[in-house]
Amino acid sequence: MTEQWSRRRVLAVGSALGAATAGGVALSGAMANHPATTGNQLRSGVPLPKPYTVPLPIPPVLKPTSTAGGTDRYEISQHRVSAEILPGVRTTLWTYHGSFPGPTIEGRRGRPVTIRHRNELPVPTVVHLHGGHTPAASDGYPTDLVLPKGWPDPAAEHGDHHGDHHSGGHGGGQDGHQMSDSRAVTSKLTREYTFPHDQRATMLWYHDHRMDFTAPAIWRGLAGMHLIRDDIEDALDLPRGERELPLMIADRAFAADGSLDYPSLDPDLLSRPGVEGRYAAGVLGDVILVNGAPWPVHEVDAARYRLRLLNASNARHYELEALTDDGRLLHLHQIGADQGLLSRPVTHTRLPLAPAERYDVIVDFANVRPGTRVRLLNRLGSGRTREVMAFRVARRARKDDGRIPAKLADDLPAWRRSQATEVREFAFKSGRMQHGRGWLIGGRAFDPARTDVRTRLGTVELWRLVADVHHPVHLHLVGFKVLSRGRGGPLPHDAGLKDTISLRPGESAEILTRFDGYRGRYLFHCHNAEHEDMGMMANLEIT
Structure with a gap:
């Protein structure tokens, strides 16, 4: 098992990412003619049901194991199950708590949630609350591993004893070795993630974020929804x-x-x-x-x-x-x-x-x-x-209390372009890596040992983004306002506060954000999961 769990083979991005396209069609061919969506489609080998014959399931809302001390506490195990997704067909899934999607977490603004994850899968995992305003130790950095039972801890093997097996920690470098900035891969048998919920009411989602293997882990079932409620939303007569x-x-x-x-x-x-x-x-x-x-x-x-x-x-x-x-x-x-x-x-x-x-x-x-x-x-x-x-x-309907209010919320941030103290530009494009082609930000593939952007807490910044094909660009920790697309303004669906912007082929956009809340190391990346695994991530350090 130790040979299987070679840290350099599992965690390093350099040569492995470059090899991802070896023996296949070049990326330029796969992206030809700027199709309506980016990628190629698999064809199922099993008979498929007719549409609109299966009832819609509603994922259950998980009950906390404790609500003492003003914090809701949950326990989630990650394990394989055999389930019937297609009628009459059994499919093996990787799940949160035995279901796909995973159970829904529902909480209140300002009331913290702590979730202890235990990994009973055959490989390491990482949990990221997408859209969460989350301290760095609980953000799910791609090398902050939750290890399954029986797997060696690369941090422990290299003398990285920064706490017990239930505490969070910052991710670090390749191979489990100590990096020049004193950050290393961290890995735990179980891991507690703490989410303060100090953000507006919204729907977030949680999913696997392990470096190099996010895409297949999500594909196998590691995804679930996470709702935050607040008094502003409760005061509106929305359908419920x-x-x-x-x-x-x-x-x-x-x-x-x-x-x-x-x-x-x-x-x-x-x-x-x-x-x-x-x-x-x-x-x-x-x-x-x-x-x-x-x-x-x-x-x-x-x-x-x-x-x-x-x-x-x-x-x-x-x-x-x-x-x-x-x-x-x-x-x-x-x-x-x-x-x-x-x-x-x-x-x-x-x-x-x-x-x-x-x-x-x-x-x-x-x-x-x-x-x-x-x-x-x-x-x-x-x-x-x-x-x-x-x-x-x-x-x-016997009764319909739901309304579409003319006014919704008045707590959106009032950032202005003139407040930006830093302007940055990032190109999201395919490019050549060490042993082939991959997906790059600013011409560079992801390296967990490198800081790509360093900014100070509270800084307002304007980012200009440009894409070759479809790239849904996601910023961890913060939301942002879309200021423009190309030479025009934002599109109607760009309204409000976002954390992911869909760049279309050849499109540029400007976004404005304020890096507030927490210091530490975060990510920005393309959320096409295959692009992400093949290099299209970058490190963001907030000091």
Whole structure:
């Protein structure tokens, strides 16, 4: 096992990332003609169900093990299960607490949450709360490992004794060796993550973030939703209870034996990161899952519903629309973005949704005749991937307390371009690495031992981003405002406070943010998970 767990083979990015495209199509070929989405699609080898025959599951809300001392405490085990995703077919999944998606965590603004994760999977993992305003020790740096039982601790082997096996720590360098800045790989048998919840009410999500192997781990099932509530949201007459639906959208493909198909160079996820060359631009599945069910259907009243949309796909982009069977488009009333409520609603007929983006929308079924079906469609898909899920309007509503308020929240930050004391530019593009091609930020592949950006706590900065193909760019710790795209202003769906921006092929954008809350080392990266694993991450140090 020690030979399998070679730290340099598992953690180092230099030569391994460059090898990810060896023996396959060059990235330039995979990205030719700037398609509607970036990546190549797998084809399932097992018969697939007809759309809209499987009921929509709602992930359970996890109950805390303790609420003493003003903190909600949870325990989550990460382990394999055999589950029925496709009807009549058994599929092995990697899960949080035995389910896919993992259980939903629901908390209150200002009330801390502590979650102890235990790894019962065959490889190390890392947990990141995407969108969380989180201290660095709990942010899920890619080398802050949660080790399974029986695996050697690389930090301990090199004399890194900075605390017990249940404390957090900063990630560090390759190979478990002490870096020049005195930071090293840290690894624990169990790990506690503390989330202060000192942020606006919103829907976050948690997922694996292990260096070089994030994409296949998420693909196998390591993802779940995390909601934060607050008094501002409670004071609004938004749809709630059964009329608030968290919807995690993710594409997958299935092999002939029912297992999840994924083109890893190393299916054991031990030593060689990356995917077969033709999928290096991103892995797309031919099955659309919502809350872990293929093309599900959900029965609704003729009333307003709040849809909490999350794109948890590795690389697939969506452009969603709600269409009745008689051809009528329903409005998608956007009330929130990645980082919470907007100041006022924005109405769409089509809403783009890139990997890791979240949108909070209200759909009004009140004027839809009972017995009518409303399909949620993806205009960027074709064939079966054009279908997402359906709502069947079953009955007139006895009561509809849900509203679409004209005004939503007044606590959005008032940052201005003139406040920026630093302007930075970053190109997100493919490029040559040591042994092949990969995905680079500013011409460099990720190196955990290197600080790419250093800034001071409280600084307001303007970042200019440019892309060659689709790149959903995510900043850890902070939200940001979209100031512009190309030579124009932000698009309608850019409203509010975001933590992920979808750059389209050849597009540039400006974002404005304030680095507040906590000091330490964080990340910014592309959230196309294959791009991320193949070098498209960078370190951000807040001092």
